Amino acid sequence: xxxxxxxxxxxxxxxxxxxxxxxxxxxxxxxxxxxxxxxxxxxxxxxxxxxxxxxxxxxxxxxxxxxxxxxxxxxxxxxxxxxxxxxxxxxxxxxxxxxxxxxxxxxxxxxxxxxxxxxxxxxxxxxxxxxxxxxxxxxxxxxxxxxxxxxxxxxxxxxxxxxxxxxxxxxxxxxxxxxxxxxxxxxxxxxxxxxxxxxxxxxxxxxxxxxxxxxxxxxxxxxxxxxxxxxxxxxxxxxxxxxxxxxxxxxxxxxxxxxxxxxxxxxxxxxxxxxxxxxxxxxxxxxxxxxxxxxxxxxxxxxxxxxxxxxxxxxxxxxxxxxxxxxxxxxxxxxxxxxxxxxxxxxxxxxxxxxxxxxxxxxxxxxxxxxxxxxxxxxxxxxxxxxxxxxxxxxxxxxxxxxxxxxxxxxxxxxxxxxxxxxxxxxxxxxxxxxxxxxxx
Numbered sequence: 001x002x003x004x005x006x007x008x009x010x011x012x013x014x015x016x017x018x019x020x021x022x023x024x025x026x027x028x029x030x031x032x033x034x035x036x037x038x039x040x041x042x043x044x045x046x047x048x049x050x051x052x053x054x055x056x057x058x059x060x061x062x063x064x065x066x067x068x069x070x071x072x073x074x075x076x077x078x079x080x081x082x083x084x085x086x087x088x089x090x091x092x093x094x095x096x097x098x099x100x101x102x103x104x105x106x107x108x109x110x111x112x113x114x115x116x117x118x119x120x121x122x123x124x125x126x127x128x129x130x131x132x133x134x135x136x137x138x139x140x141x142x143x144x145x146x147x148x149x150x151x152x153x154x155x156x157x158x159x160x161x162x163x164x165x166x167x168x169x170x171x172x173x174x175x176x177x178x179x180x181x182x183x184x185x186x187x188x189x190x191x192x193x194x195x196x197x198x199x200x201x202x203x204x205x206x207x208x209x210x211x212x213x214x215x216x217x218x219x220x221x222x223x224x225x226x227x228x229x230x231x232x233x234x235x236x237x238x239x240x241x242x243x244x245x246x247x248x249x250x251x252x253x254x255x256x257x258x259x260x261x262x263x264x265x266x267x268x269x270x271x272x273x274x275x276x277x278x279x280x281x282x283x284x285x286x287x288x289x290x291x292x293x294x295x296x297x298x299x300x301x302x303x304x305x306x307x308x309x310x311x312x313x314x315x316x317x318x319x320x321x322x323x324x325x326x327x328x329x330x331x332x333x334x335x336x337x338x339x340x341x342x343x344x345x346x347x348x349x350x351x352x353x354x355x356x357x358x359x360x361x362x363x364x365x366x367x368x369x370x371x372x373x374x375x376x377x378x379x380x381x382x383x384x385x386x387x388x389x390x391x392x393x394x395x396x397x398x399x400x401x402x403x404x405x406x407x408x409x410x411x412x413x414x415x416x417x418x419x420x421x422x423x424x425x426x427x428x429x430x431x432x433x434x435x436x437x438x439x440x441x
Contacts, residue, residue: 002317006070011266011314018072020190021313022321025074027196028347029304030339032058032076033329039082040297043096046224051333053222053294059326061287061299066319068283069276072265072309073258074322075287078300081250085297094239100292101234106246107288107298113251114281118413123255124273125413130393132361133373135260137380137389138303143352144381149345150174169342172202177346184350192307192347199343212334220330225295248424250298252387254284256380257301260355265309303386306351368404372397391421 008014037050054077061075085099094102113119126134147153150173154164164170176199183191203209234243258281262274269275280301287299308318359377364370372393380389398418401410 006315006317008315008317013312013314015317017312018315018317019321020193021072021308021311021318023325024190024193024196024311024347025072025305025308025313025318026322026325027193027339028307028344028351029058029074029076029302030325030329031341031344032079032302033326033333035079036077036082036296039086040096043086043099045096045295049222049224049226050296052220052330053225053291053296055326055330055333056222057287057291057294057296057299059323059329060290061283061323062319062326063323064283064287065280066316066323068316069279070316071262071267071276071280072305072313072315072318073261073280074302074305074308074319075284075299076302076326077291077296078250078253078298078302081246081253081300082297084246084249094233095230097228097230098233098239100229100295101231102239102242103246103292103298104229104231104289105234106243106250107285107292109243109247110251110285110288111282114278114285117278118416119251119255119281120277121413122417123259123277125411125417126259126394127369127397129362129366129369129373130376130397131259131263132358133376133393134256134380134386134390135263135355135358136362137377138256138260138306138386139352139355139358140377140381141352141384141386141389142303142306142348142355144384146345146348146352149341149348150177151342168206169203169208169340172199172206172208173342173345175199175202176343177349180346180350190311192311192350195346195350196339196343199346200339203340203343209338209340212338214334215332217331217333222294227293228295229292244423244427246298248391248420249385249387250284250288250300252390254281254300256386256390257303257305258284260358261301261303261305261309263358264306264355265314304348304351306355307347310351310354368400368406369397371400387424391424394418394421395425 002015003009033051033054036054037047040050041047058076065071065073065075151164151167151170153161156162176195179198180191180195183194262268267275284300291297291299308322362370362373375396376389376393379392380386383389394417398410398414401407
């Protein structure tokens with residue numbers, strides 16, 4: 001029944017492969033269980049309740065994706081979006097219930113755009129070369145995060161980043177990375193997972209991490225943050241910029257991730273259209289709304305889904321396994337939390353390598369498409385933001401087409417994307433631009 005429901009034979013996969021892929025995806029993104037509460041709790045939200053909500057939203061949203069769309073895509077509160085949530089609370093001087101109201105309104109806009117079919121139109125208006133560039137850019141972005149988590153790349157006040165010292169934790173992480181590379185060369189299923197397991201065992205043996213003091217979670221109370229959102233308080237003109245920021249970033253982060261991962265999972269037809277995209281986008285929007293009600297920042301598709309896809313995950317069974325593990329993590333949060341970032345980091349580096357293969361699909365001989373693609377790749381990684389990289393790439397693509405006299409080749413939806421991108425990059429900088437203009441006058 002499982003094989004028939006998820007069409008495993010049709011997708012050329014097996015239950016074993018899907019199980020390994022789902023577990024791999026979970027292990028590479030399980031860090032969000034600890035990281036999301038750590039970030040959001042700085043606003044005054046209850047940290048224990050945030051851990052529970054993070055597990056619930058990640059598990060429920062991912063399960064829904066697997067069952068309703070048969071896609072190997074995992075969802076969780078977005079890393080980066082939670083930082084913006086905190087930034088809004090501080091910069092806009094709003095309390096966290098009002099910030100949750102902002103997230104709710106933004107999620108409602110996502111859903112309306114999806115129902116009207118505008119989000120699908122936006123995705124299908126993006127040229128194939130830029131779609132490939134999105135995959136490569138996200139790959140570099142994930143690699144950069146992995147290198148930071150591993151400790152090989154560290155911050156530097158003079159050069160922004162530099163090579164870090166070779167410590168014991170770095171060596172443990174590298175051990176996991178070499179295990180992954182070796183097993184991939186040998187075509188052994190579950191290479192990334194085995195690398196994580198070996199590195200975790202090594203970390204325990206070398207006393208870099210210890211076994212948890214308790215194995216069962218002591219509390220599952222979400223009442224301190226659930227159903228506390230203030231929608232009326234968020235309906236102020238002064239908060240429009242915040243709502244638009246969330247809408248843009250969540251929309252294009254999810255679009256970028258879904259496009260890259262779904263193409264990698266061979267879910268696109270001959271015309272490049274992704275099967276089940278409407279449902280995926282609807283679930284993404286509904287997850288954001290539900291997350292705001294329970295008490296967390298926007299829930300969105302995770303780029304780490306690519307780790308499971310690289311392990312052979314091709315169906316919703318991968319997502320179901322990941323979702324179930326997130327729900328089980330509600331009971332075993334102390335156990336899951338012992339896997340440190342430097343152990344999971346090698347998997348991100350490997351995913352970056354796999355996603356970089358898409359670069360061969362970009363026609364670098366055609367500068368009209370090569371330049372915007374290059375800008376997307378570079379800016380996603382260097383700006384540390386998927387949406388910012390896409391904004392620069394979409395704007396440059398439109399400008400180049402106009403200058404070269406090929407404006408008619410740009411689809412109407414692409415013009416909308418370009419305008420939204422321009423607003424995203426300039427909206428919060430308008431006061432500074434006005435001050436600069438006044439000083440020139």
